[in-house]
Amino acid sequence: MNAAIRSVVRKALFEGLEVRGIMRGYAGLIDGKIIEMDSRSVSNILGRGGTILKTARSKEFMTREGQEKAAKVIRDNGIDGLIIIGGNGSFQGAHELHKSWNINNIGIPGTIDNDVGYTDYTVGAHTAVHTVLEAVDKIRDTVTSMERIYVVEVMGREEPYIAVRTGLACGAEEVLYPGSKVTVDEIAGEVKEAEKKGKRSWIIIVSEGYCGAHELSEKIREKTGHEVRGITLGHIQRGGSPLATDRVLASVMGAFAVTALIEGNSDATVGIKGYKLQLIPYEKACFERDKDRKLDEEYYSLTKLLAT
Ligand code: F6P
Numbered sequence: 001m002n003a004a005i006r007s008v009v010r011k012a013l014f015e016g017l018e019v020r021g022i023m024r025g026y027a028g029l030i031d032g033k034i035i036e037m038d039s040r041s042v043s044n045i046l047g048r049g050g051t052i053l054k055t056a057r058s059k060e061f062m063t064r065e066g067q068e069k070a071a072k073v074i075r076d077n078g079i080d081g082l083i084i085i086g087g088n089g090s091f092q093g094a095h096e097l098h099k100s101w102n103i104n105n106i107g108i109p110g111t112i113d114n115d116v117g118y119t120d121y122t123v124g125a126h127t128a129v130h131t132v133l134e135a136v137d138k139i140r141d142t143v144t145s146m147e148r149i150y151v152v153e154v155m156g157r158e159e160p161y162i163a164v165r166t167g168l169a170c171g172a173e174e175v176l177y178p179g180s181k182v183t184v185d186e187i188a189g190e191v192k193e194a195e196k197k198g199k200r201s202w203i204i205i206v207s208e209g210y211c212g213a214h215e216l217s218e219k220i221r222e223k224t225g226h227e228v229r230g231i232t233l234g235h236i237q238r239g240g241s242p243l244a245t246d247r248v249l250a251s252v253m254g255a256f257a258v259t260a261l262i263e264g265n266s267d268a269t270v271g272i273k274g275y276k277l278q279l280i281p282y283e284k285a286c287f288e289r290d291k292d293r294k295l296d297e298e299y300y301s302l303t304k305l306l307a308t
Contacts, residue, residue, distance in 0.1 A: 007254025
């Protein structure tokens with residue numbers, strides 16, 4: 001997100017605009033927490049995780065009264081347009097700001113879940129997958145040495161992206177994600193079959209949208225009699241220095257968002273398809289799912305084929 005902020009600020013200044021930053025997302029907007037931003041405000045932030053503007057989940061902004069307050073703050077501060085970095089929830093709010101309060105705004109998809117429609121990637125998704133991968137590589141040392149089964153729970157809400165990509169990248173023996181049809185009985189059967197071939201350790205990736213690591217490890221322990229440990233990776237997936245892919249994506253999307261706003265666009269987020277940046281109406285990005293479920297299944301099948 002910091003790479004996106006840097007890009008938006010510097011591109012807007014280059015275009016001769018004045019730039020303000022809103023602290024703590026919609027909550028800060030309602031409270032009028034607005035700061036001046038110049039080129040130096042965004043120095044040396046490209047490699048930092050999180051967001052220098054901070055963020056919050058605002059219940060008040062979900063109400064009409066909250067949105068009305070936010071719209072008033074925007075008008076009182078002479079703000080002509082907003083660039084909103086966030087995911088599904090942020091964009092639904094942004095859509096309301098446009099539709100009900102006539103506030104011009106453009107989004108930049110920033111979420112590890114990669115759950116925004118009509119964009120191949122969201123800012124942060126690559127880095128989150130890499131962070132999980134590094135963690136699982138370390139966990140595997142114990143898994144192999146102590147001949148155990150480990151169930152590792154990853155984030156991603158209802159989107160299989162993080163689970164399926166990390167499963168393939170870390171050589172997981174099994175991956176469970178929202179929409180998976182695999183049962184615990186099948187997993188137990190596979191473990192027993194693989195044991196006959198000399199296999200002694202297993203990494204099972206489970207997406208939070210499927211079930212929790214501890215619940216699943218308990219069930220597998222009951223069925224297999226093996227020692228099974230559950231690990232929830234949690235918020236390490238949302239931090240750390242972003243990969244080059246995410247810095248590049250955030251930088252190009254930030255500049256594109258500024259141009260789109262200057263050209264009079266609103267009510268849409270930036271997205272990327274292939275290598276092409278484009279605008280996607282919020283309603284499509286939030287409520288239509290174009291993600292290729294077949295690709296998830298293909299990646300899953302390949303993960304299974306390779307983990308023999
Ligand atoms: O949307 C990003 C995300 O990290 C999800 O993957 C996860 O379900 C959620 O946010 C966790 O939110 P919080 O930090 O509010 O618990």
